[in-house]
Amino acid sequence: MRSGAARAGQYLALLCYLVFLAFPLLWLLSTAFKSPQELGSVDASWLPRHPSLDSFTAAFGQQPLARSALNSVIVASCAAAVSVAIAVPAAYAMARYRSVVGKAATGWILVSQMFPFVLVIIPLFLVLKSFHLIDSLTGLVLVYVVWNLPFALWMLQGYVRAVPASLEEAAAIDGCGRLRTLRSVVLPLLTPGLVATVMFSFVTAWNEFFFALVLLKSPEKQTMSVILTHFIGAEGAADLGPLAAAALMATLPSLLFFALLQRRLVSGVMSGAVKG
Amino acid sequence: MRRRDFLTAAATAGAAGAPALLGGCATTGGGDSGPMDFLSLAWQKESIAVNKALVAEWNRRHPKARVRYVQGAWESVHDQLLTSFEGGEAPDIIHDEANDLTDFAHGGYLADLRPLLPEDLKQQISQANWDTATIEGGVYGVPFLHDPRVLIADRRLLEKSGVRIPTAERPWSWGEFEDVAKELTHGRGRDRRYGVAWSMKEPVNQSVNLAMSTGGAVFHREHGKNVVRFDDADSRVFELIHRQVNEDRTAARSTLGMAGSDTLPGFFAGRYAIVPLNFSFRQQVQQQAPDDFEWVTLPMPAGRGTKGGGQLQGVSPQTLSVSQDTSRKEAAMAFIAFLTRPGHMARLAKGDWLVPTGREALRDPALDTGKYGWSTGLRIASDLRASPVLGVRGYPEWKDKVATPALQEYYAGGIGLRALRDKLVVDGNRILARYQR
Numbered sequence: 001m002r003s004g005a006a007r008a009g010q011y012l013a014l015l016c017y018l019v020f021l022a023f024p025l026l027w028l029l030s031t032a033f034k035s036p037q038e039l040g041s042v043d044a045s046w047l048p049r050h051p052s053l054d055s056f057t058a059a060f061g062q063q064p065l066a067r068s069a070l071n072s073v074i075v076a077s078c079a080a081a082v083s084v085a086i087a088v089p090a091a092y093a094m095a096r097y098r099s100v101v102g103k104a105a106t107g108w109i110l111v112s113q114m115f116p117f118v119l120v121i122i123p124l125f126l127v128l129k130s131f132h133l134i135d136s137l138t139g140l141v142l143v144y145v146v147w148n149l150p151f152a153l154w155m156l157q158g159y160v161r162a163v164p165a166s167l168e169e170a171a172a173i174d175g176c177g178r179l180r181t182l183r184s185v186v187l188p189l190l191t192p193g194l195v196a197t198v199m200f201s202f203v204t205a206w207n208e209f210f211f212a213l214v215l216l217k218s219p220e221k222q223t224m225s226v227i228l229t230h231f232i233g234a235e236g237a238a239d240l241g242p243l244a245a246a247a248l249m250a251t252l253p254s255l256l257f258f259a260l261l262q263r264r265l266v267s268g269v270m271s272g273a274v275k276g
Numbered sequence: 277m278r279r280r281d282f283l284t285a286a287a288t289a290g291a292a293g294a295p296a297l298l299g300g301c302a303t304t305g306g307g308d309s310g311p312m313d314f315l316s317l318a319w320q321k322e323s324i325a326v327n328k329a330l331v332a333e334w335n336r337r338h339p340k341a342r343v344r345y346v347q348g349a350w351e352s353v354h355d356q357l358l359t360s361f362e363g364g365e366a367p368d369i370i371h372d373e374a375n376d377l378t379d380f381a382h383g384g385y386l387a388d389l390r391p392l393l394p395e396d397l398k399q400q401i402s403q404a405n406w407d408t409a410t411i412e413g414g415v416y417g418v419p420f421l422h423d424p425r426v427l428i429a430d431r432r433l434l435e436k437s438g439v440r441i442p443t444a445e446r447p448w449s450w451g452e453f454e455d456v457a458k459e460l461t462h463g464r465g466r467d468r469r470y471g472v473a474w475s476m477k478e479p480v481n482q483s484v485n486l487a488m489s490t491g492g493a494v495f496h497r498e499h500g501k502n503v504v505r506f507d508d509a510d511s512r513v514f515e516l517i518h519r520q521v522n523e524d525r526t527a528a529r530s531t532l533g534m535a536g537s538d539t540l541p542g543f544f545a546g547r548y549a550i551v552p553l554n555f556s557f558r559q560q561v562q563q564q565a566p567d568d569f570e571w572v573t574l575p576m577p578a579g580r581g582t583k584g585g586g587q588l589q590g591v592s593p594q595t596l597s598v599s600q601d602t603s604r605k606e607a608a609m610a611f612i613a614f615l616t617r618p619g620h621m622a623r624l625a626k627g628d629w630l631v632p633t634g635r636e637a638l639r640d641p642a643l644d645t646g647k648y649g650w651s652t653g654l655r656i657a658s659d660l661r662a663s664p665v666l667g668v669r670g671y672p673e674w675k676d677k678v679a680t681p682a683l684q685e686y687y688a689g690g691i692g693l694r695a696l697r698d699k700l701v702v703d704g705n706r707i708l709a710r711y712q713r
Contacts, residue, residue: 040564042545062321063347118355125363134365213352214359217313217367219345229349233319234373234423234594235478235554236535 025251031244032056039240055241056249059231062239065246067220068227072206073253075137075223079144080201083152084194086145091156092182096165106157109150117210125214135217143215144205151204152197159193160186195261206254224250311335311342312608313367315357317350317594320559323627330623334614341607343369361385361599368602369611374408374419375481375592378667381416387598388414392609397616400634408593408662417595420616421624422631422660423554424576424591425482426652428561431570433460433469433549444575444655447587450490450516453577457526460549473531473539473548474517479683480675482552485590485663486513490579493590493664494700495671501712502668504704506697512579514686515693522689532687544569552576555653559629562648573649575656587656590663593633631657670711678703 026046031039032055034048059065094102124143125134133139163186171181187194209225216222228250231243318327324347331345346367348356354376360366366385380386393415398406401419409417434441439456442448448456457471484494492510496503520527528548531539536553537560543551544565561571579586596615598608614620618636622643625632631653632638638657643650665671682699685691691699 036563037566040540040544040560040566042541042547044541058321062324121359122362125359125365129363129365134363209352210355213356217346217360217365219347222347226349229351230319230347232349232351233556234317234350237537237554237557237560239320240537 028244028248028251031240032248034241036241055245058239059242059245059249062242063227063230063246064219064222065224065227065249068222068224069249069253071137071221072224072250075140075144075212076202076205078141079148079205080198082141082145083148083201084156084197087149087152087156087197088187088190088194089182091153092160092186094153095157095160106154109154112150121210121214124211128215134215135221137216137221140212140215140223141205143211144201144208147208147211148201148204152201155197155200156190156193159190159196162193163189199258199261202257203254311344312369312602312604312611313346314343314369314611315346315348315353315367315371317348317353317371318624318628319350320628323624326623326627330615330620334611338607338610341604341610343611357385361601364601366599366601368599368604368608370597370599372417372595372597373592374417374595374666375663375671377409377416377595377597378411378669378671380597381411381414382669385600386416387600387602387605388416389418389598389609390415392598392605393418394609394613397613400616400618400636402633402635402658404661405593405633408591408666409595410662411667417597418612418616419593419595419633420621421594421628422591422633422657423556423594424589424631424653424656424660425486425552426555426649426656427550427552427574427576428543428557428649429550429572429574430543430546431572433546434572437549441572442574442577444652447575448577449580449586450513450577451580454516454520454524454526457520457550458524461524461526469546470528470548471526472520472550472552473528473534473542474521474552474687475534475536475539476517476532476684476687477535477538478680479687480679481592481663481665483514483517483683484665485592486576487511488588488590488661488664489513489576489582489586491582491586495664495668502670502708504674504701504708506700509582511693511697514683514696518687518689518693521687529688532684540564550574555631555649556629558648573652575652584659584661587659588661589656589659590665591660592663592666594630631660633657668708670708674704674707678707 030046030048033051033053035050035052035054038045038049094105128134128139128143131139133142167185167189168181171185176184207225209229212223212226213229216226224246228243228246231239231246233239314331316324316327318324328345331343335342348371353372357366357370357372357376357380361380361383370386372380377386397418405419406415408419409415437456437459439459440448440452442452460469460471462469487494487510490509490512492507492512494504494506494510496505517527521529521532528542531542531548536551536557539548539551539553540557540560542548543561555573558573565571575587576589582588596612598605598612602608615624616634618634618640621632621634621637622640624630625637626642629648632640632643637643638654644654645651665675678699682691682696686693686696
């Protein structure tokens with residue numbers, strides 16, 4: 001009986017937490033479909049009284065949302081893919097071959113996460129300029145890869161350590177070389193870790209604003225996070241309806257990406273991998 | 277197993293294909309032969325449309341000096357410009373606010389426009405307006421749009437109360453304004469209706485600018501240096517707001533932490549009778565007000581016995597500047613002169629719901645109408661002066677580190693006038709001294 005009550009309490013707490021987490025998204029959804037008059041009403045309602053697509057029409061009419069969404073998808077996908085592709089072998093080496101260099105690299109990873117963006121932006125700008133990569137999506141992808149890489153390495157390192165070394169030894173006994181072991185034994189077991197790292201890298205690049213703001217100037221190359229600020233005027237005045245509509249559009253691809261990949265995060269793929 | 281293979285392959289293919297996929301996106305760089313970049317901060321639909329239409333018209337007429345419209349944002353323009361100036365990639369033509377020009381002009385990033393300005397443009401704009409973009413003798417921007425403070429009021433509540441409705445020619449005195457706020461305040465507790473709602477999320481600019489109406493300035497020039505003073509004339513408006521919130525209770529305390537837009541729902545619901553807001557907020561009021569809501573735009577109250585009949589108000593206009601690095605300064609100036617032709621300036625003002633600076637634009641029939649309070653803005657234009665904070669190096673630091681928290685505390689009743697004065701003056705002058713060594 002007591003355990004039943006405890007379980008009900010747990011579910012209730014979980015429900016409260018979910019409501020708390022979902023609140024901003026639901027509010028965004030509701031605001032995006034409200035008319036300007038409803039937005040100015042002091043009696044805020046959850047459901048729009050007269051649902052309208054005006055905010056979406058205005059948002060798409062005012063700013064190149066579709067183009068910026070495509071730019072964000074390209075940049076975030078490439079940044080995630082490249083980061084993970086580089087991080088996998090590096091993380092494997094760091095996890096399996098422990099040395100002074102490995103320890104120093106780990107320390108550097110932690111320190112690098114503490115640099116504020118503003119500290120690096122001007123030197124970075126000058127470096128990219130010398131490679132003609134200002135106002136280029138390639139340049140932005142490179143920046144995101146460099147920015148994501150330390151944390152991606154950090155994450156993957158932990159996942160690699162969780163793969164029992166005995167599996168690799170067994171593969172070696174069966175005649176597998178290093179690369180084959182990595183490809184055929186380690187990588188499949190790393191899937192949840194890879195998915196989590198891809199998600200992290202994708203979302204970081206998708207949400208990033210400051211680098212995109214200063215590195216891209218052509219209107220046709222700007223990403224969604226930059227376009228969203230164009231709905232805010234001087235003194236904090238905001239075109240609330242179109243802003244909410246655009247923000248909702250900016251949230252959807254990320255959510256979709258999560259929905260597609262989240263099943264891969266399920267733990268337990270290694271259960272039964274090692275007998276004994 | 278298949279899915280795992282797919283993920284692995286996708287990651288590998290993505291990594292390998294990224295440079296190829298993105299290769300076509302790399303810029304070729306405009307250089308001197310490409311179009312000039314015009315960084316615009318227009319953000320309202322109508323305003324963006326006018327800006328783009330004018331750019332298209334310019335490009336049709338000047339195929340050898342083409343301009344590319346680049347959209348910027350108010351929130352981030354300073355950081356964006358600073359980085360691009362440092363990196364040598366700044367836009368050729370820059371839309372910004374006079375407030376933001378000080379550091380850029382001192383840093384040598386902006387061109388001094390004096391040798392470039394065409395005579396008719398010089399004549400179109402009054403000296404008071406040129407002063408707003410003049411920094412140590414150089415002119416670093418063409419001021420073209422103003423966003424002064426006005427009172428937006430619930431017409432029915434005003435008429436019902438029987439108070440005199442002010443005009444631009446005969447505004448309320450600050451004393452009358454306090455009486456009117458008392459007259460309009462009714463009820464208790466949650467049903468209380470307040471006479472006024474001061475939105476004070478960003479309290480510094482508006483407080484300092486309004487201090488001009490009582491002969492104050494807060495920032496003064498002494499022996500060639502900027503100093504902060506907070507004498508009686510400087511502090512009168514500050515004290516009035518404090519009194520309305522904490523003693524008379526005619527101003528809502530809850531709005532002190534709000535931005536201008538946040539006070540509008542309460543205004544429409546009749547919770548506040550008057551909201552002091554920037555002129556451009558009329559667009560939001562017009563868009564969001566319920567159909568049967570009647571509102572009116574009134575001038576800010578005037579001080580008694582002070583310069584300009586007590587109606588002076590500090591402003592920091594929107595400006596158009598030329599980057600020092602561009603090799604096409606004459607062409608950039610010609611484009612600015614085109615954008616600020618009287619008819620064009622009036623169109624831009626209308627699109628952004630702002631007051632134009634040009635003498636002829638102010639007489640444009642499209643703006644000179646009582647509808648939506650346009651005529652009030654046009655009438656008060658002659659009382660607008662350069663904000664005392666313009667050209668003061670160290671002002672942003674003073675504002676963020678000292679004045680904003682101190683004023684928020686003062687208006688909320690946390691500290692008294694003496695403590696406020698100490699903070700603004702003592703801490704403020706310490707900051708300014710660092711910039712003036």
